[in-house]
Amino acid sequence: MLTRVVVLMCLVAASSAAPQSFYGHRSVPQRSLHENFPSKSFSRPTLDDIEFRLYTRESRNDPDRLITGNLTLLEGSKFKGHLPLVVVTHGFSETADDSEWMNATKNALLDKTDTNVILTQWQELANGLRYDIAARNTFYVGIALADLLEFLENNTEGFNGSRVHLVGFSLGAQVSGVAGHKYPGVARITGLDPAGPLFEDGNPESRLDASDADLVDAIHTNAGYLLTGHFGYNDPVGHLDFYVNGGSSQYGCPPFIWDSIVEIITLSPGDIDACSHGRAHEYFLESILASEPTLGFQCSDYEKFEVGECFDTPRAAMGYNVTRDAKGVFYVDTQGEAPFFSRHVEVNLTIGEGESTYHGELTFHTVLPGRETKEVVMFSGWPSLHPGDLHKTTLTIPSRTTMDEVPFDVVFHKNYLLPLSPNHLNVESIVAVDTYTEQEYCLASKKVLQTGTTYSLKATLGSC
Structure with missing residues (x-):
């Protein structure tokens, strides 16, 4: 077991360059995003590895596929440019095909309001023998998403970035950050425990940060460093950062240090979406469904929050109905099982x-x-x-x-x-x-x- 952990650490160390080093500091032309991909051991990414599936209230179980540049598909779809668009993107070793949380989130959004929902399927690029390759592929997928948003704006009446809300879990949050950077004017990005490994020292262009949208909010549930068994980004990334139950591990989740690190090597989706890490998308889903928000309190650290020293500070609702005019780091506690709020x-x-x-x-x-x-x-x-x-x-x-x-x-x-x-x-x-x-x-x-x-x-x- 320890040998496998060392192997993962070596992979991370060997791949410490920021993901944009795959493609350079430039906007890469469509369908040539794989230029300069350095690995000969793994297939170069192509746009065929990515699907954007559109759901609406009229097609919540029968999505339309959208392809950048394909006007026939767009015109035959149920996309409505005057309605908001929420794009949900999964993380490492996941798939949109049978993702319970993505499907539940899509349905909750459609029940909540008349909107367009796109689920990003990038399973082939997010699933493989090496996390470091998946992490670097986020830059590619983010550019592909930015291209799609630009295509929709140029070919759909009434649509622009002010209608866009990008929601990404783990590596999907980093995809969303790249997309927001490459397609300026996105209204909001929500990062659900943004992935940490290989992004801690990365250039802001290759990861989620506050410059990627008019409003960037993040829910941290497994923040820390891989050496201590954490998959989430440790530092604040947005205008509002919610550290839930301290942000490192979640109440009601089993201890998970070495076993989960091992599973990231053996690629078990159940443990990559480990309990604390995966709570981020559970909390976001509950925030859509809940009739009462859960409030976070601005505080300098979790210890002060826990001893009751921060209840007279600014507060903000977490999740879908986030308090938009708030700024800073907020702490919030939950119950140990659903409903969590x-x-x-x-x-x-x-x-x-x-x-x-x-x-x-x-x-x-x-x-x-x-x-x-x-x-x-x-x-x-x-x-x-x-x-x-x-x-x-x-x-x-x-x-x-x-x-x-x-x-x-x-x-x-x-x-x-x-x-x-x-x-x-x-x-x-x-x-x-x-x-x-x-x-x-x-x-x-x-x-x-x-x-x-x-x-x-x-x-x-x-x-x-």
Whole structure:
């Protein structure tokens, strides 16, 4: 297993040049995009390796194929230039033929509004023995998509870039970035956990960045570096970057470092679309379907967000109905299983009188029958706790759920390495704020928490 990992690292190292080095810093003429392709071991890409499949409300199960330069196909299709266009592009080792997430996204978009939806099929260029070749092919596919958009604008009344929304997952996000760069004026690009390996130091022309569209938003779910088992781009790429559950790994997903790295070599689609990485397109799909948005909060880092220090900062809706006038890095937490979207709860606990100092750990747990929920540590172990001290943390409840519907368990464990420390914690108050409605609730007032005992708290509207 380790040998395979080393092989992948060698491939990445050997291919560290930016993907545009395949084609140079130029706009490559159509049907000659494979010029200067350096590998003799793999087939050169051609436009025959790419399909653009058009779906509309009249043809959601029977797509029209669009080919740049083919007016007969365009005129015989159901494309409507006065309607918006959403182009969805898959990632490495995927196919549009039987992609559940692409099909579900297409249907959700068509249910949401009367629009044109194109699914980009580039399976032959995204699937193979080497990720590095697929990564470099994103530049080729991006130029092909840009050519198609220009062809539609030149031959369809009412159509231009202001109607275009490009949505790409993993390598598909990098395809979308190239397309936006080569076809200026795209209204929006949404990057769903943009691929990281081989793009970390790449020229912005060969990857997604904020200059590729009027609005670029990204959902990061597996951000990091390949050496640590992450497939997503680590740094912000757009006008709005949402780091979900910290952006590195997703709540409810199994640990996945070495096994998934091995699968990227053996090309198992199930694990390339690994749990945390693939959550990005699940979140985007849910954002189309949801009646209530999930809000991200601008914050300098995830640790500060988790201890409740960023609820007075700008906020933005994530996904399809993104807050368009917001800018910056936003953090958002989710539930561990679908439906994922959550409301964030700011919890404020004030230490009560009675003892001069307390030492111990306090944990909260949202009780949702039938669903896995995570334990949140408000404070732990060694710091001294004094009467009047205010401590904060962040909890989540499912979207469209009110605070008084959800009980919260709280447990205090004294630090037994400090035997003189009290066996209890006096609490002056525990106040919770539903950050979606801004309503304040009282969870507890003047309560004594005995060590090791679980207390179930019920929210009551109003202050304590």
